[in-house]
Amino acid sequence: MATHQLNGQIGTDPNFTPTTHTGHSRKHVKASHDHPKMKLAAEEQEIYDGKKGDVLQKAIKTVVAYGELFGAEKLVDLGGAPHLAVSWGSDGVEPLLKIYKQLAEAGLKTYAPFTADPKPMDPVHLPVTDQEQAAVDKIYNRMDELAELNMKLGMRSKKDWSCACYLPEMGNTPNRGDNLAWSESSAINYVNSVIGARTNRNSMGVDMLCDILGKAPQFGLLTDEGRQAVWLIEVKTTKLPHPEMIGSAIGFKCMEDVPYITGMDRFISGIDEQSSGYLKDLGAATASNGALGLDHMEGVTPEAVDKGRDLLNEGYQTYVIDDAELDRIYKTYPNLWKDKQGTPQRVFLGCPHMSYRQMTDWGTRIVDAMKKAGKDKVGVPTYMFGSQYVKDAFETKNPEVAKKLKGYGVSIPINCPMMWCSTPVEGAELVATNSNKTRVYTTARFFFDDALTELIVTGKLPANVA
Amino acid sequence: MAKATFKGRPAVPGNVEGSVEVSHIGFNTCATYVDVLIAGSDSGVCQDHDNQDLFGHDLADKIVCIPQTIGSSSAATLFMIILDKGIAPKAMLFANHIDSLAACGILMGDNWLGKRIVTVDLLGDDFLDAVTTGDKVKVHEDGTIEVG
Numbered sequence: 001m002a003t004h005q006l007n008g009q010i011g012t013d014p015n016f017t018p019t020t021h022t023g024h025s026r027k028h029v030k031a032s033h034d035h036p037k038m039k040l041a042a043e044e045q046e047i048y049d050g051k052k053g054d055v056l057q058k059a060i061k062t063v064v065a066y067g068e069l070f071g072a073e074k075l076v077d078l079g080g081a082p083h084l085a086v087s088w089g090s091d092g093v094e095p096l097l098k099i100y101k102q103l104a105e106a107g108l109k110t111y112a113p114f115t116a117d118p119k120p121m122d123p124v125h126l127p128v129t130d131q132e133q134a135a136v137d138k139i140y141n142r143m144d145e146l147a148e149l150n151m152k153l154g155m156r157s158k159k160d161w162s163c164a165c166y167l168p169e170m171g172n173t174p175n176r177g178d179n180l181a182w183s184e185s186s187a188i189n190y191v192n193s194v195i196g197a198r199t200n201r202n203s204m205g206v207d208m209l210c211d212i213l214g215k216a217p218q219f220g221l222l223t224d225e226g227r228q229a230v231w232l233i234e235v236k237t238t239k240l241p242h243p244e245m246i247g248s249a250i251g252f253k254c255m256e257d258v259p260y261i262t263g264m265d266r267f268i269s270g271i272d273e274q275s276s277g278y279l280k281d282l283g284a285a286t287a288s289n290g291a292l293g294l295d296h297m298e299g300v301t302p303e304a305v306d307k308g309r310d311l312l313n314e315g316y317q318t319y320v321i322d323d324a325e326l327d328r329i330y331k332t333y334p335n336l337w338k339d340k341q342g343t344p345q346r347v348f349l350g351c352p353h354m355s356y357r358q359m360t361d362w363g364t365r366i367v368d369a370m371k372k373a374g375k376d377k378v379g380v381p382t383y384m385f386g387s388q389y390v391k392d393a394f395e396t397k398n399p400e401v402a403k404k405l406k407g408y409g410v411s412i413p414i415n416c417p418m419m420w421c422s423t424p425v426e427g428a429e430l431v432a433t434n435s436n437k438t439r440v441y442t443t444a445r446f447f448f449d450d451a452l453t454e455l456i457v458t459g460k461l462p463a464n465v466a
Numbered sequence: 467m468a469k470a471t472f473k474g475r476p477a478v479p480g481n482v483e484g485s486v487e488v489s490h491i492g493f494n495t496c497a498t499y500v501d502v503l504i505a506g507s508d509s510g511v512c513q514d515h516d517n518q519d520l521f522g523h524d525l526a527d528k529i530v531c532i533p534q535t536i537g538s539s540s541a542a543t544l545f546m547i548i549l550d551k552g553i554a555p556k557a558m559l560f561a562n563h564i565d566s567l568a569a570c571g572i573l574m575g576d577n578w579l580g581k582r583i584v585t586v587d588l589l590g591d592d593f594l595d596a597v598t599t600g601d602k603v604k605v606h607e608d609g610t611i612e613v614g
Binding site (some may be wrong): 019020021022024026027029030033035043058061062065069070079091094095096098101102201202203204205206213225424 | 473474476478479492493496503504506507524533534536540542543545546547563564565566569570571573575576578579584587588589590609
């Protein structure tokens with residue numbers, strides 16, 4: 001059995017950064033400052049005083065204490081719909097399951113039907129050996145319990161597991177200005193930046209409690225001042241930078257401070273089907289190499305379009321990103337494969353889950369490359385990860401491409417590639433990926449699209465990147 | 467008379483006293499309790515081999531002094547697990563601002579398990595220079611820390 005990778009390396013902080021993890025720096029706060037208590041509305045006070053039952057009372061007491069630690073002075077109503085990051089049922093999350101059980105037994109549900117992050121495994125589209133499956137079953141021994149509790153607490157349906165819940169096919173898409181209490185870092189960055197909804201980076205547990213109450217403490221990214229930028233990022237690359245690389249660079253530099261990015265409107269004219277996938281991946285990279293919950297992009301993202309450089313706070317710092325800087329960042333990525341020069345065993349595409357457009361583009365790219373090479377089987381097992389909804393849409397609208405991909409041996413799993421790689425029995429496989437997030441949290445190696453395409457077709461990496 | 471006194475923010479207030487365990491680097495909750503998470507261990511001994519200040523030290527019922535917690539998002543549930551198992555520190559003293567993972571875990575333990583880790587943050591960088599593992603400290607509910 002492979003060695004596990006759980007020695008502090010998974011989760012929101014694989015780089016061990018000294019941040020608050022809320023997406024809002026509190027470096028300026030001192031003990032001597034005023035730390036106001038939250039002012040509750042009458043109905044909230046009733047819950048706090050236990051007049052609506054002890055379970056709701058525990059929920060609001062936790063949420064209020066949590067908010068006060070980060071400077072919240074009141075609770076705000078939530079809009080849109082919840083999305084929860086807990087998607088694996090194991091003994092490690094037993095305390096949360098116990099809380100979920102108490103909430104369910106009290107007959108409570110979230111304020112709107114919710115979606116959740118993808119499950120760790122997909123035995124249909126990404127199967128493992130019987131021996132490995134037995135080990136996996138032991139690790140994720142509470143999956144059925146979690147799924148059952150989720151349904152009782154308001155999960156939208158049994159197929160609503162995806163980190164990219166905001167994509168139109170899945171439809172958990174908040175409106176601009178909606179307050180949310182989400183906890184999936186990549187989704188948080190997307191809805192804050194690309195949609196203009198408002199959510200802090202919440203911890204697992206607090207997200208569910210907020211969603212049961214339909215309220216969240218107002219601090220950080222739920223406030224106008226918390227959404228102001230303190231970094232000016234000047235992009236001076238000669239072409240549209242790879243989203244994973246520029247996101248990675250910004251994450252390393254800004255950690256959890258909000259950046260205002262300029263120079264990208266030379267390449268991106270607004271939010272559309274193509275750019276939304278790009279921004280999804282860029283944001284996920286900022287949230288995995290750093291802890292960013294929001295980035296503004298001049299001329300592109302909604303708040304930057306409306307407010308422009310008024311979003312920049314006085315005294316901001318500047319970071320210039322050019323081709324050389326991105327090259328420098330790429331060269332810092334370590335090779336964590338057990339056999340550093342080994343032949344990749346799998347190719348994982350899409351973390352966060354692919355959009356419909358990304359799946360179509362990658363599917364077409366693979367088909368074209370296979371045709372050109374005269375091949376009928378991929379050189380290495382290849383997986384394009386997406387939600388059940390995106391998968392269905394792709395297969396329905398592109399039946400010929402989907403059929404060819406299946407014939408070549410390309411699968412479309414609906415689970416989380418990152419968790420799959422982090423599951424102890426899988427940890428030592430040599431995985432090649434196009435995702436910086438998967439790279440950061442696992443031993444997978446990141447490669448650019450051309451290299452991955454050659455790998456998929458031939459089973460070998462190009463000599464210049466191997 | 468106390469050797470030194472510090473005033474922080476009582477994040478989860480309480481009055482406790484005892485001997486301290488001091489880490490000068492970020493406290494990696496997941497790595498510290500990795501055997502609790504993976505193997506169901508009932509031990510509060512720090513397993514984080516990257517933390518030479520605490521590695522091998524039993525932190526159960528101790529007062530743990532740290533800059534901040536770092537690492538996996540599993541930290542919140544881990545705080546609840548160690549509280550449930552009775553192997554948690556009695557107090558956590560943060561030189562910096564508490565992070566959301568520790569805050570969430572400690573507050574959920576407090577409110578849902580009825581078990582408290584007294585927590586004080588914002589004690590300042592000097593605090594960790596003033597305490598040494600084995601020192602006796604008193605934690606007051608207003609966030610005052612008396613060392614020695």
